[in-house]
Amino acid sequence: xxxxxxxxxxxxxxxxxxxxxxxxxxxxxxxxxxxxxxxxxxxxxxxxxxxxxxxxxxxxxxxxxxxxxxxxxxxxxxxxxxxxxxxxxxxxxxxxxxxxxxxxxxxxxxxxxxxx
Amino acid sequence: xxxxxxxxxxxxxxxxxxxxxxxxxxxxxxxxxxxxxxxxxxxxxxxxxxxxxxxxxxxxxxxxxxxxxxxxxxxxxxxxxxxxxxxxxxxxxxxxxxxxxxxxxxxxxxxx
Numbered sequence: 001x002x003x004x005x006x007x008x009x010x011x012x013x014x015x016x017x018x019x020x021x022x023x024x025x026x027x028x029x030x031x032x033x034x035x036x037x038x039x040x041x042x043x044x045x046x047x048x049x050x051x052x053x054x055x056x057x058x059x060x061x062x063x064x065x066x067x068x069x070x071x072x073x074x075x076x077x078x079x080x081x082x083x084x085x086x087x088x089x090x091x092x093x094x095x096x097x098x099x100x101x102x103x104x105x106x107x108x109x110x111x112x113x114x115x116x
Numbered sequence: 117x118x119x120x121x122x123x124x125x126x127x128x129x130x131x132x133x134x135x136x137x138x139x140x141x142x143x144x145x146x147x148x149x150x151x152x153x154x155x156x157x158x159x160x161x162x163x164x165x166x167x168x169x170x171x172x173x174x175x176x177x178x179x180x181x182x183x184x185x186x187x188x189x190x191x192x193x194x195x196x197x198x199x200x201x202x203x204x205x206x207x208x209x210x211x212x213x214x215x216x217x218x219x220x221x222x223x224x225x226x227x228x
Binding site for chain 2: 040101103
């Protein structure tokens with residue numbers, strides 16, 4: 001069974017440029033999460049989707065970050081414009097939702113962003 | 117908001133010794149208490165979890181104990197091996213919503 005797939009794995013851009021990350025969750029997982037992980041820190045939740053609905057986006061900096069999950073499957077996280085402080089690893093995770101939730105989040109390998 | 121703290125931030129042990137990492141949380145509504153392991157450059161992976169109605173759970177060399185009254189839970193690793201070297205995160209949260217708050221991580225080094 002394929003795990004959570006993210007792309008690109010690495011991205012280097014100059015500040016003020018836009019960037020987008022893509023995530024394909026495990027088949028059948030209706031809950032999808034985007035986390036930000038700074039070096040030496042734990043993952044911080046940016047947004048959580050139940051199917052196509054964003055049920056928790058309180059930590060998403062909405063002035064420059066946006067996300068979508070149009071068909072309730074794969075998702076895109078965008079930053080525009082990027083700032084130096086956005087350099088981090090962006091992790092996508094998925095899980096079964098509702099009555100099927102076991103507690104386990106399945107993470108992708110992450111997308112490492114470097115903003116110069 | 118929820119405050120989650122792990123102690124210690126780094127831990128170095130000799131192979132074969134035991135390691136204990138403690139996680140303290142502030143949200144008394146938390147009902148789910150997992151531990152994730154993240155090897156260098158890899159994704160976080162669940163290694164053990166416990167629910168709020170259970171005090172202790174063991175899986176081979178690892179165990180988790182929960183004290184809901186004091187709002188802390190701990191990861192115990194016995195007979196440590198070099199492959200246990202990694203960063204460990206606690207992530208208390210709500211099992212009904214899947215919202216987890218990760219701690220800052222504990223770097224465990226097991227010296228051969």
